[in-house]
Amino acid sequence: MIARLPMYDWPELKEQHAAMWQHLAAVLREDLPADITVPELLTEDGDIVQQWCSSSLLVGQTCGLPFAQGLHKHTSLLGSPAYRLAGCNVGEYNxxxxxxxxxxxxxxxxxxxxxxxxxxxxxxxxxxxxxxxxxxxxxxxxxxxxxxxxxxxxxxxxxxxxxxxxxxxxxxxxxxxxxxxxxxxxxxxxxxxxxxxxPTPCLPMISGVSRYAGQISQSLMRGLATLDESLKADLLLEGLVERNVSDYLFLSPRLTGAMQKHALTEVSVPATV
CATH class of the missing domain: 3.40.190.10 (Periplasmic binding protein-like II)
Incomplete structure (x- = not known):
């Protein structure tokens, strides 16, 4: 099984991410059937798109745009994290x-x-x-x-x-x-x-283990609610909010409209080395 939380994995927060996962993993092991192997460590490399689409993805986090553009058809939505952000409702970011x-x-x-x-x-x-x-x-x-x-x-x-x-x-x-x-x-x-x-809905948490997605979501909510307060502060985390797939789908046509506004016909642009 795979667990990967890549969106805010800054080097300065490596220890905090590891500690958060140790806590969440312990809660998941308590709640999930014994035949579900909860990873000891977060995965830090590999093709992230393949991992997002993998049936071995226990817990992951993606961006709302690829989720809206089609990833939602290949994965189960667990919810969106609630971060400590001014000017945004719970479970939103800007x-x-x-x-x-x-x-x-x-x-x-x-x-x-x-x-x-x-x-x-x-x-x-x-x-x-x-x-x-x-x-x-x-x-x-x-x-x-x-x-x-x-x-x-x-x-x-x-x-x-x-x-x-x-x-x-x-x-x-x-x-x-x-x-x-x-x-x-x-x-x-x-x-x-x-x-x-x-503001838009926060970056979705996803899983490829569709059969137990509801249990995984509830476990993550319980785990984040009981996470050490210093870790919450370091990671700006409050918890996990329930979401519907439909909450994200507007992001795809909105990008199309924004591209038309700027006369962009494709998203392929030069990479900066």
Missing amino acids: SVIVAAPGVKADAVCLSGSAVTEPSLPLRAAVNATDSQSGFSALLYSLGAGSLGSISVSGSHRRSVQMLAEGVADIATIDAVSWVLAQRYEPAAETLQVIGFSE
């Missing part, structure tokens, strides 16, 4: 719109804003083109005509670094990742926060 130090913040055209002298087309850094928080939220939040180029950074942390280095102008950073960047990434100190995207 993206922080950040700009490089030299960008005129009041000239950035956000959707619905009235900018009399818009800035030149902006160079955007996105963590991945299948990311709700880093790609879809960016396109949805920016006004038409404001994007000049898009580079794939590979991670929210690298996007922050690219802005600080002056090789990109703007990015939308997952709200949890932004808090972590403020804690652990010096480059974040130089950036400007110019807005926030609309």
Whole structure:
């Protein structure tokens, strides 16, 4: 069996993630049938898309966008985590719109804003083109005509670094990742926060063990509720919220509309090494 929680596995939180899983694994072993082998450790490598779709995935976490685009057909939804985030309802998160130090913040055209002298087309850094928080939220939040180029950074942390280095102008950073960047990434100190995207459901927890998905979900809720308070604080976690698949499905057509707004016909953009 596989357990993988890759979305916020920053090196600085490796010990906390390991400790959280030890606690959750113990609860799962108490609640699940003996023939379900609960992994001792979190998986940290391998093809993540294959793991998301695997019938051996006991517990995983994915992004809402690929889940809405079809992953929901191949996996069972366990719920969405509740993180400690200002300005969001329980079980929701948003993206922080950040700009490089030299960008005129009041000239950035956000959707619905009235900018009399818009800035030149902006160079955007996105963590991945299948990311709700880093790609879809960016396109949805920016006004038409404001994007000049898009580079794939590979991670929210690298996007922050690219802005600080002056090789990109703007990015939308997952709200949890932004808090972590403020804690652990010096480059974040130089950036400007110019807005926030609309909240959406948090990154879904999933399982390939469909037969026991309900029990797994209840175990995770119990495990997170009884997690050590210092671990909750370090990981910004409060618990797990019940979700329906339909809560996420709007994310796919919304990206299509946002791409049309920016005259993008495909999501294939140059990768940044």
